[in-house]
Amino acid sequence: MTVADMIQVTHAKVLLGADQLDRQISSAFCSDLMSDVLAFVTEDTVLITGLMNPHVIRTSEMLDLKCILFVRGKTPQADILEAAEEMGLVVLSTTESAFTTCGQLYAAGLRGITMRGQGGN
Amino acid sequence: MEGLIHEEYYVNKGDYVTAGSASADMKRKLRQLGVSALVLRRLAVASYEVELNLVIHSLGGKLIFDVDSTGVTLISTDKGPGIPDIEMAMREGYSTANDEARSLGFGAGMGLPNMKRNADEFSIESQPGVGTTITMRFLL
Ligand SMILES: Nc1ncnc2c1ncn2[C@@H]1O[C@H](COP(=O)(O)OP(=O)(O)O)[C@@H](O)[C@H]1O
Ligand SMILES: [Mg+2]
Numbered sequence: 001m002t003v004a005d006m007i008q009v010t011h012a013k014v015l016l017g018a019d020q021l022d023r024q025i026s027s028a029f030c031s032d033l034m035s036d037v038l039a040f041v042t043e044d045t046v047l048i049t050g051l052m053n054p055h056v057i058r059t060s061e062m063l064d065l066k067c068i069l070f071v072r073g074k075t076p077q078a079d080i081l082e083a084a085e086e087m088g089l090v091v092l093s094t095t096e097s098a099f100t101t102c103g104q105l106y107a108a109g110l111r112g113i114t115m116r117g118q119g120g121n
Numbered sequence: 122m123e124g125l126i127h128e129e130y131y132v133n134k135g136d137y138v139t140a141g142s143a144s145a146d147m148k149r150k151l152r153q154l155g156v157s158a159l160v161l162r163r164l165a166v167a168s169y170e171v172e173l174n175l176v177i178h179s180l181g182g183k184l185i186f187d188v189d190s191t192g193v194t195l196i197s198t199d200k201g202p203g204i205p206d207i208e209m210a211m212r213e214g215y216s217t218a219n220d221e222a223r224s225l226g227f228g229a230g231m232g233l234p235n236m237k238r239n240a241d242e243f244s245i246e247s248q249p250g251v252g253t254t255i256t257m258r259f260l261l
Contacts, residue, residue, distance in 0.1 A: 035229030038166050051226045058141040059226075062148070062165040064158065 001025055001110055003067060003090055006046070009108045010094045010101050012069060016081060017090030025067060027113045030102050034059045041065070045113050048105075050074055050098055057083045066090060071098045126150060126188040132175040137225060140176040143184050144168035154188065156261060163239040164193060164259045170232040171197040171255055177222040178202075179253065192241070192260040203249035211237070211245075 004021040007014060017023075029041050030048035037047060037059050046067040049056060052074040060068060067090040070076070075093055076084070084091050094101055128150070130143035148165040156164075168184070175182045175197060182199025204210045211233050218228025237243040240257035247253040 032226060033229050034226035035231045037226075038170060039229075039231040039235045042162075053225055054138070055141065055225050055227070058145065058169070061145055062141070062162070062169045064162055 001105075001108060003092075005108065006067075006069065006105065006110075007092065009104045010069070010092070010096065012092040012094040015070075015076065015091040015093055016085055017067070017088075020066075020088075020090050023066065023090060025110065028102070028105060028110050029113045030098055032098075038062070040115060041113060043113055048098060048101060052076060052080070054080055054083060056080075057087070057089070060084075060089065061087055068092070069094065069101065071096060071101050125154065125190070126186065128186045130172075130184045132172055132179075132182055132184060134176065134179060134181045136176050137221060140173050141169050144172050147184075147186050151188070151193065156193075160193075160259055160261060164195070167236040167239040167257055167259075168195055170236050171195070171257075173222075173227055174232055175199055177218055177227065182252070190261075192258055195240075195257045195259070196254065198254045199252045201250060201252050203251055204245075204247040204253055205249050207245055207247055 003023045006025055025046050027045045028048055029045050031037050032049055032051040034055055041063050046069055047060060047065050048069045048071060050072045057080055070093040073095040128147060144165055148161060151161055172184060179199035180201045182197060185196040187194045209215055213234050214230040216228045216230035222228040236257060241260045242258035245255045
């Protein structure tokens with residue numbers, strides 16, 4: 001699906017990247033634990049998280065992620081948004097819970113990343 | 122062989138806000154050198170993990186990057202407190218991280234195994250009361 005599809009399905013607000021709505025999203029990973037994001041993500045994926053601090057952006061930078069979807073109404077402060085903008089990230093925010101957001105995206109056809117030691121999901 | 126790039130970054134204990142800036146800076150430099158996206162990501166992840174460990178667990182230390190024509194060597198060396206049981210520390214899930222690190226999304230005990238997985242070569246030496254040195258090599 002595209003970023004535009006994700007927005008439609010989750011009713012998310014676009015905080016950054018309104019010019020990248022046609023970007024393709026091929027998988028998703030949801031976690032508030034950046035340790036696990038760093039340990040499991042090896043592909044371009046959307047990061048769905050309720051954690052809000054500069055290390056969410058820095059973790060995305062290390063992994064070359066292009067899109068973050070904040071859940072539970074988390075809205076980044078100016079310094080966090082600035083860092084994300086510098087990287088050209090798409091940043092979305094929804095007031096829904098992680099569970100509901102993931103369910104909406106799954107129902108619309110999006111799938112999780114390929115986990116280590118598994119062929120797919 | 123004459124190195125292409127030699128960089129050193131000092132990393133302070135407890136400097137949670139800037140943790141990762143050395144790794145981000147090095148990643149930009151290596152991208153400019155034309156290092157492939159795959160190697161760049163593996164190196165950046167391992168470097169970020171080892172940099173976070175200096176901030177969270179060490180009394181302060183430094184990161185040394187050496188780039189030559191066949192790869193990148195990354196050395197993290199610190200001034201203590203050292204790791205009493207390396208085998209235990211290398212296990213997924215083992216962590217002595219404090220609440221501050223955990224509140225930022227770290228301290229899941231995944232860092233050292235993640236470094237080992239991402240690096241082409243990995244070695245760790247530690248002496249309690251003296252310090253820890255981790256050497257990683259990434260082939261280009
Ligand atoms: N540079 C270091 N100095 C002292 N102890 C360290 C250092 N790096 C790692 N450790 C120890 O090894 C453990 C495991 O590290 P790691 O796998 O990165 O997990 P985490 O950082 O999440 O705790 C740490 O909790 C800490 O006890
Ligand atoms: Mg760690």
